[in-house]
Amino acid sequence: MSNQDLYFTAQQIEINQAPLQSKIFVEGPPGCGKTTAAVQRSLTMIASGIPAESILVLVPQRTLGLHYTNAYRQVEFMPGAEPDVVTLGGLGQRMVQLFWPLVAERAGFQQPLRPPTFLTLETAQYYLARIVFPLIEKGYFQSAVINKNRLLSQILDNLNKAAVVGFDYQQTSARLKSAYPNDPAKHTLFDQAQECAQQFRKYCLAHHLLDFSLQYEVFHRFLWGEPAVRGYLNQRYRHLIFDNVEEDVPITHDIVAQWLPELDSALLLYDQQGGYRLFLGADTLTSHSLARMCAQQIECAQSLVTSPATESLQSDLAACVLRESQSPDPQSETAVEFSYHHFFPQMIDQVAEQIASLVKDQAVPPGQIAVLSPFLSDSLRFSLVNRLQEHNIASRSHRPSRSLREEPAARCLLTWAQIAHPAWQMKPDPEEFRSALIQTLDGLDWLRAHLLGQIVYSPNRADGELGSFYQIKPPIQDRITHLQGQRYEALRAWLQAYRAGEPVALDVFLSRFFGEVLSQPGYAFHNNMEAASVAYRLVESVQKFRRGVPEAQDFPLNTGFDYLNMVNQGVFAAQYLQPYQPASDDAVLIMPAYTFLMTNHPVRVQFWLNIGSRNWWERIDQPLTHPYILSREWPSNQPWTDADDWNTNQKALERLVRGLIRRCSEKVIMTSVEIDESGQEQKGPLMQAAQSLVRRLNSLKGAEHD
Ligand SMILES: Nc1ncnc2c1ncn2[C@@H]1O[C@H](COP(=O)(O)OP(=O)(O)OP(=O)(O)O)[C@@H](O)[C@H]1O
Incomplete structure (x- = not known):
């Protein structure tokens, strides 16, 4: 409109x-x-x-x-x-870019005549990792049960919080500790995170690097005035x-x-x-x-999106979340539907069927339907997209940040990059090699990939060469098929030729390999737009990394090794920001609930998946940082208690529920499963609130009949 x-x-x-x-x-x-x-x-x-x-x-x-x-x-x-x-x-x-000469020295940069380098999330993680990993070897962060990537991002998060809330980043640990006065294990973690942040900041100032926090701080403290x-x-x-x-x-x-x-x-x-x-x-x-x-x-008081029924639902469900005794409005019932399932796959099938019926029988445009859950796991996204495809319904999933490492297409490219660069001494294991074959040769199934991989590849082979298909015994060649054998041989020849020449920077290698091999007919990236877009983003990510690391200009080949090293250690390409494309009317939106709230795109029907999951309510565990304690409102020295956790979770759920329903004009369909993806029984606070709403609506009906 x-x-x-x-x-x-x-x-x-x-x-x-x-x-x-x-x-x-x-x-x-x-x-x-x-x-x-x-x-x-x-x-x-x-x-x-x-x-x-x-x-x-x-x-x-x-x-x-x-x-x-x-x-x-x-x-x-x-x-x-x-x-x-x-x-x-x-x-x-x-x-900062424009007024750099005015500010570089005052802001503490040690080489003020060199131009600034702005770090992306990945390049910031790279430099931080160089500081943090040796400390982990020495025993830092032992009591934090989180992966390395989350460790790095929480240290960066503390720096960012200090910059945007407006306190000295060197006070972060003191602030956090004062909220947990009797927890020495936490104190150690906070101090260690602080020490890493300090070393990182020192390194950035010495090498004219600006991560998000430093950009923000330089602008606010030195330029704005x-x-x-x-x-x-x-x-x-x-x-x-x-x-x-x-x-x-x-x-x-x-x-x-x-x-x-x-x-x-x-x-x-x-x-x-x-x-x-x-x-x-x-x-x-x-x-x-x-x-x-x-x-x-x-x-402006009047919503242009909600109907009277969804407006009532919003208020009635929020009252149930907060356990306020409020008699519901009977019309809430027309704006909500519940469906219960034993297992996760049943729920997915049912949701897909309901969407198909909405689109086909009730002419709801797919873009007016959103499927929301607190997190969007790969398996959930994959199963739902597939089920919808079976009904010929397009969908669009968006997660604000995804791990490139989780993308099979990216893993495949990086496996071939390791094979093409034996000097790096990074030998993929047989399973990775087999997956790369499946991802590369169009139509190759697991069994044939297993047969071929077993014969032509061994990580123990000193020269890292790949064996030839033509040296395989004929009966086995037949089983693998000659068509796949020829494709494999062309790929091997390409890699051999590359290895015989001068190596190039990793991003250049990836683009050439993609263009000259993977995207050709007979290979699985041919006409596969999604894989192509992952390949493109991987190339872009390596390129940004190479450009964002000043010393890489002199040693571009080392950057490839460093990049892969970081990927293998689980640091990155751990995250990249997916470009958000505006919603269109022909695809169902599949998104994490909070991401949906930031898209400014109301819909007619929302599905809330697995409302029993505690993830609708609970904050993710962040042992090194804390969004409330590091805010302006939190008084210094006030201890953070379990009651604070409970209250903030309650408040957040209420806000989420209201926010989602206010972006819905017709109906919310809440689904629940008895046993979730990981086999857990589900009865979290959103489910309890929903059940309480059902009871309140039923007793209202009972009262009417009386
Ligand atoms: N005068 C109007 N008549 C009908 N629909 C309208 C009118 N103004 C806006 N809308 C529609 O209402 C929806 C919400 O509008 P808009 O995004 O401007 O509201 P908002 O208050 O800014 O919401 P948000 O805070 O979520 O951004 C949009 O789909 C928009 O197209």
Whole structure:
């Protein structure tokens, strides 16, 4: 629906028609039309002669800016003369780049004349790993039962929290310890994490490297107060639209509070009951205090998404979560459905069938259906996508970060890279080799791959060469089939030729191998768009790694070894940010629940999978960090208790339930299983709340009959 087709609400008209120089704070529930009104207002401003490039649209994360970028794409702006849609981190990075000479020395960089290198998550993990792994060998982090990747990301998380909440990162351990006064084991972990963070920061300052926390800190502490920088920003931007203020972090709010009086106009949009990015430092209190800085306040009360029935369901289920005695509204019943199953696969089959019936019998567009769960495991995603495919229904799954290592296509490419570079002395085990064969030769089954692999590959072979298909005994050749044998031989010849020549950087190797072998007819990547896109992202990830590691410029070949080493140790390509594509009407969305909340895409029907799982309620265990204790609200020296855990989990579930239902216009279908994927019995708090709602609705009916 384009904006021309909408009848704007009174509040939307008020926002759109407010005088051009106004500073307005709009608040309301999600789905009351705030973003739509803001997009419209910016277009009205541009139509009235305000230069588009003087409008800054600030969002807490890129997905939340999609409505703006999509709308601006429809308008023909001159190149460079369009509104800027950015996060404060993005803006900060640009400023650091631009004003580097002004700030490098003052910020403590030891080689201020060298240009800054901005680290990605992976390159930051790489440098941090070089500090942390030797310490692990010495016995650090022994009591933390988490994998290396999570260890690294929690140390980086502490640095990020300090930067965005606004405290000295060297105080992190003291803050955490004061919340657990009687837990020496935790104290040791916090101190060790702190020591790693300190060494990492020292290394970054010595080598002009900036991870996210340092970018943010340099911008906030050293550039924001500089008259030259402020002058530049004030000349460039005169109008601010700040959407989803409640999902942003305190330092962004501080900066905006100081900036507001200097701007010509501002429109700030606040979602009530939001703050889902708490893990990343989002702070609803500091965000709401911005209301005082705006002369005009507008409240939108009416959701344009929910029906009266889903609105009631939202309030009734939230009451059950919080165990408040509230008599439900009978119409809630029409907006919810429950389905119970013994086992996980039955639940998946049933969900797929229900979706097929919604699409085929009730003409619900697939894009108006979302399947949500707290986490999206590979097996869950895989089974659901497959079941839907059997019904000819397209789906789109999105996880904000995925491990490339988990992608079979990426593992396959990296296995061949190891075989192509014997000097690295990284020999895949026979199982990895067999999987690579299955992933590579189109139509090769497990048994044939096993036969072929057993004969042609041995990790013990000193020269690392692969055996030839033609030396295999004819009856076995027949079993493997000559067609697959020829394909294997062409692959082997390619690798042999590569090994005979000068090796190239890993990303170059991967692109060539993909282009010249894997994507050719007869190989499994041919016409396989998903595998191709994984290959592309892997190449990009290696490339970014090579470019982000300055010493790699001199030794590009070592980078390949380092990269693979990190992958093998479980560090990365542990995570990459999947580009988020805006939702389309022809594919069912399959997403983690919190990711869905950040896509700004309401739907008609939601499926909540396995509501008995405690993951709907419980925070993931983070032994080295803590989102609440490291927030501004948490008083120093106040102990964190089990009751705090319980209360925050309750509050988070209530917020999640409300947030999801407020993005649903017709029905929520809640599914549960007795025994989950890992064989556990399921009866978590969301399930208990749902059961309590059923009881309350039933007793209401009982009362009616009486
Ligand atoms: N005047 C209107 N009439 C009908 N539908 C509308 C109107 N304004 C917006 N919508 C639709 O309502 C939905 C929510 O709108 P919008 O995203 O602008 O709300 P919001 O308050 O910004 O929500 P969120 O906080 O989730 O971003 C969208 O699907 C949008 O197309």
